[in-house]
Amino acid sequence: MSARRIIIAALATALSLVTACSGDPGSQDALPGGPDLVKKSAAAMRTVKSAAFTMETENTPQLRVKKAAGRLSATGDADGTLQLDFAGSLQEISFVLAGDTVYFKGVTGGFQRMSRSQLASIYDPSAILDPDRGIVQLLSGALDPETKAEEKVGGADAYRLEATLSQQILAALVPDIAQNVDGVLWIDKATSRLLKAELPLSATGKATVSLTDYDVPVQVTAPTG
Known part of the structure; x- marks a missing residue:
């Protein structure tokens, strides 16, 4: 040759x-398609037994609840803390939801009681895992979901999506939201569970909801004092 x-x-x-x-x-x-991802995530979230959550806001004067953190069970019991804006003054409140009763207290003093419906007018964290009101409905109703990238969230591999999210459902998760939101979602690759949702509310303001410790046993006990 x-x-x-x-x-x-x-x-x-x-x-x-x-x-x-x-x-x-x-x-x-x-990347997998956005509609398929949110459908799988909604199905995965429907089976969740418990989780830990945080909700934080930045530059959101229209929202009364500035921060929230706690533990949730799928039965509706929960405990944690809320930071509320009362006429420009921030107040930290501890809460326990046990059955139909809500126990709450400020930085000083003992626990007081209110009904679950009274708390719901301010903020009801039990809605997060409620399949008829919370994350399941948010994912099921997401409009035009589009997968953008693969990213790490808290050490987990996740897909980042963008979608339009319903104001009606968002208001159960972040009170006082008054419009649909073009949000960003991070869905765990391994389990299809929602890890994080970022909700831009203005040019500079946003709310961020994060979920961790899925199915870690949660036992909520009513306080005695």
Whole structure:
């Protein structure tokens, strides 16, 4: 074989190897479709037994609840803390939801009582895991979900999506939201559970809801004093 033919054969072999390795660009790393992801996530969230949650806000004068954190059970019991804005004054409140009764107290003093319906007019964290009001409905009703990237959230591999989220459902999760929100969702790759939701509410303001400790046993006990 001539030198010229050897060079041509070598180039042809090299090109075929490059083509075989590269294939269709993005075929190996193609992101799953947004509609399929939110559907799977809604189904996964429907089976959740318990979780820990945080809700934090930035530059949101229209929201009374500035921060919230606690533990939730799928039965509706919960405990944690709320930071509320009362006429420009921030107050920290501890709460326990046990059955139909809510126990709450400020930084000083003992626990007082209110009904669950009275708390719901301010903030009802038990809605988060309620399949008829919370995350399940938020995911099921997400409009135009589009998967944007793969990212880490709290050490977990996740898909980041963008979608339009319903004001009516969001208001159960973040009180006083008055409009639909073009939000960002992070869905766990391994379990399809929602890890985080970021809700832009203005040019500079937003609310962020995060969920962790899925199915870690939660036992909520009514306070005695």
